[in-house]
Amino acid sequence: MDTHLIPGPKKRNAKAAFSQVVETLISAVIKAMGYSAVVFVIMIFYFLMSEGLAAVGEVPLNVLFSARWYPIEGYYGILPLISGSLLVTIGATLFAVPIGLATAIFVAEIAPRWMREIFKPVIEILAGLPSVVLGFIGIIALAPQLRQLFNLPTGLTALAGSILLGIIAIPTIVSIAEDALDGVPRSYRDAALAIGATKWQTIWRVTLPAARSGVLTAVMLGIGRAIGETMTVMMVTGNAPIVATGLGAIFMPTRTMTATIAAEMGEVANGSVHYHVLFLIGIILFLISLAVNIIASAMVFRVKKRAERILS
Amino acid sequence: MKLSSKQRMLVQNLAFAAMSLIASLTVIFIVLIVVYIVSMGAGAISFEFIFSMPYDGMRSGGILPAIIGTFYLTLGTAALAVPLGLGAAIFLSEYAPDNQMTRIIRIAITNLSGIPSVVYGLFGLGLFVLFLQLGTSILAASMTLAIMTLPVIISTAEEALRTVPQSFRVVSISLGGTRWQTIRKIVLPEAMPGILTGVILGLERAAGETAPIMFTGAAFFLPQLPTSLTDATMALPYHLFVISTQVPGMPIQIQFGTALVLLVFVLGMNLIASIIRSRARAKRQW
Numbered sequence: 185m186d187t188h189l190i191p192g193p194k195k196r197n198a199k200a201a202f203s204q205v206v207e208t209l210i211s212a213v214i215k216a217m218g219y220s221a222v223v224f225v226i227m228i229f230y231f232l233m234s235e236g237l238a239a240v241g242e243v244p245l246n247v248l249f250s251a252r253w254y255p256i257e258g259y260y261g262i263l264p265l266i267s268g269s270l271l272v273t274i275g276a277t278l279f280a281v282p283i284g285l286a287t288a289i290f291v292a293e294i295a296p297r298w299m300r301e302i303f304k305p306v307i308e309i310l311a312g313l314p315s316v317v318l319g320f321i322g323i324i325a326l327a328p329q330l331r332q333l334f335n336l337p338t339g340l341t342a343l344a345g346s347i348l349l350g351i352i353a354i355p356t357i358v359s360i361a362e363d364a365l366d367g368v369p370r371s372y373r374d375a376a377l378a379i380g381a382t383k384w385q386t387i388w389r390v391t392l393p394a395a396r397s398g399v400l401t402a403v404m405l406g407i408g409r410a411i412g413e414t415m416t417v418m419m420v421t422g423n424a425p426i427v428a429t430g431l432g433a434i435f436m437p438t439r440t441m442t443a444t445i446a447a448e449m450g451e452v453a454n455g456s457v458h459y460h461v462l463f464l465i466g467i468i469l470f471l472i473s474l475a476v477n478i479i480a481s482a483m484v485f486r487v488k489k490r491a492e493r494i495l496s
Numbered sequence: 497m498k499l500s501s502k503q504r505m506l507v508q509n510l511a512f513a514a515m516s517l518i519a520s521l522t523v524i525f526i527v528l529i530v531v532y533i534v535s536m537g538a539g540a541i542s543f544e545f546i547f548s549m550p551y552d553g554m555r556s557g558g559i560l561p562a563i564i565g566t567f568y569l570t571l572g573t574a575a576l577a578v579p580l581g582l583g584a585a586i587f588l589s590e591y592a593p594d595n596q597m598t599r600i601i602r603i604a605i606t607n608l609s610g611i612p613s614v615v616y617g618l619f620g621l622g623l624f625v626l627f628l629q630l631g632t633s634i635l636a637a638s639m640t641l642a643i644m645t646l647p648v649i650i651s652t653a654e655e656a657l658r659t660v661p662q663s664f665r666v667v668s669i670s671l672g673g674t675r676w677q678t679i680r681k682i683v684l685p686e687a688m689p690g691i692l693t694g695v696i697l698g699l700e701r702a703a704g705e706t707a708p709i710m711f712t713g714a715a716f717f718l719p720q721l722p723t724s725l726t727d728a729t730m731a732l733p734y735h736l737f738v739i740s741t742q743v744p745g746m747p748i749q750i751q752f753g754t755a756l757v758l759l760v761f762v763l764g765m766n767l768i769a770s771i772i773r774s775r776a777r778a779k780r781q782w
């Protein structure tokens with residue numbers, strides 16, 4: 185929306201001069217507000233670094249990258265926390281991606297209009313459910329079921345966390361993937377149908393591949409949502425910092441990076457080693473979310489460029 | 497592999513059946529969650545539950561301080577995030593040139609929206625609570641939530657501003673309006689329903705968040721209501737976390753009741769946003 189080229193009114197009198205001053209002032213304020221997001225990202229990064237980097241000096245690296253997290257006795261091994269986050273996130277991805285994509289394909293391509301009008305707001309409800317409510321349901325309803333079903337000592341396991349995180353990631357995946365499918369030009373579908381493809385062949389061989397980058401973005405952001413989720417995993421994964429060694433780990437309690445910060449930050453002394461290590465974990469989370477978002481937006485950007493090339 | 501047209505229709509029917517089954521199950525599951533909480537929690541809701549203080553280690557009485565606290569935090573977040581987010585959206589939609597710097601702003605907004613909520617909590621603790629010495633307070637928690645909400649408000653408000661047709665701006669400026677007059681008198685009023693929808697959806701997320709307020713303003717239990725911005729406060733999401741994990745012997749009724757009140761708070765905002773959106777869509781003439 186570029187209005188630079190439209191000439192402004194000519195200054196005629198004092199009133200006009202005054203409004204010119206107001207205009208300049210307001211432009212300056214709005215410009216400053218425009219940059220606020222950049223300022224905040226830099227501030228967040230700076231504060232995490234200033235509180236967290238000290239940990240690298242205070243805790244020997246071989247302790248930091250060990251398998252034992254037991255802060256009371258000075259064991260600050262973050263490997264179990266990283267492995268816990270990975271385990272739960274991979275589980276959630278395996279669960280959420282097929283369901284999310286199938287739902288998106290159904291809503292965007294298959295469902296009749298009236299169904300779409302019902303499904304979309306309902307999925308929006310899920311996006312709005314506070315994570316603490318899902319965690320509560322996990323404790324009350326899901327964990328006891330899992331315990332019985334798999335005959336476990338406790339239902340509060342990585343599996344419970346994976347399922348709930350998957351549920352949390354689904355709305356993100358559905359809405360972005362659906363947008364991507366919607367954005368595929370109608371002519372693509374018409375062409376496929378005209379040469380005799382069935383509706384399903386059109387979806388599977390034409391629409392979905394054409395929306396590929398958007399779908400990948402949806403998956404990336406869904407994963408990003410799952411890695412960063414805190415309350416739900418803290419409530420349902422049983423909070424045991426153990427390094428996952430095999431597939432059986434999914435049936436055992438675990439502990440993610442986010443849950444560790446949330447569970448322990450309230451009890452540490454400011455400026456202590458433990459405090460610094462928790463901020464260090466925060467830095468890791470920040471960098472992961474940065475990477476996920478940069479990859480996701482790079483995918484969108486690349487495809488836009490390709491589309492421009494084709495069209496020009 | 498060549499399939500006959502009969503086989504191809506069979507594949508299509510199978511695929512469509514699978515997709516519709518998965519999608520329907522997802523939607524039914526969501527409805528079931530809501531119905532479950534409503535049916536289990538409805539029994540706990542009473543005048544006393546909503547309007548009185550908790551006692552007996554929170555195992556009896558009401559959740560008034562948590563409701564009031566969430567209300568204050570949402571209000572505080574709105575007061576801070578709405579002007580800033582709206583300003584940033586106006587900049588991006590109406591002023592920003594298409595250059596490298598604008599691209600950096602957009603990258604920053606995307607990144608803000610991806611930062612885990614608990615990292616916002618850490619940041620709020622480091623900057624507002626400790627460095628600026630605001631203590632665990634409504635102010636510190638609102639500021640933390642406001643920064644977290646900012647990207648939602650900026651992107652939805654920008655989208656709303658961009659849907660206002662360019663011709664509206666051209667006409668206003670050709671009649672002698674300045675750029676700011678055009679924005680304030682023409683563009684903003686036209687985009688207002690879209691902006692409001694975005695603001696409410698952003699605040700809805702803030703109201704339901706726990707991790708960012710845990711170390712910046714939320715209290716386990718307080719015997720009285722907060723009286724100033726520098727007081728800590730109880731809050732619905734944190735209260736639900738506390739009573740479902742930290743307090744042994746908690747009556748399940750109170751847990752479900754609290755979950756229900758939080759759900760109503762959040763879904764109520766969602767509903768208001770949808771109503772504004774659909775009304776504006778019906779009224780729009782362009």
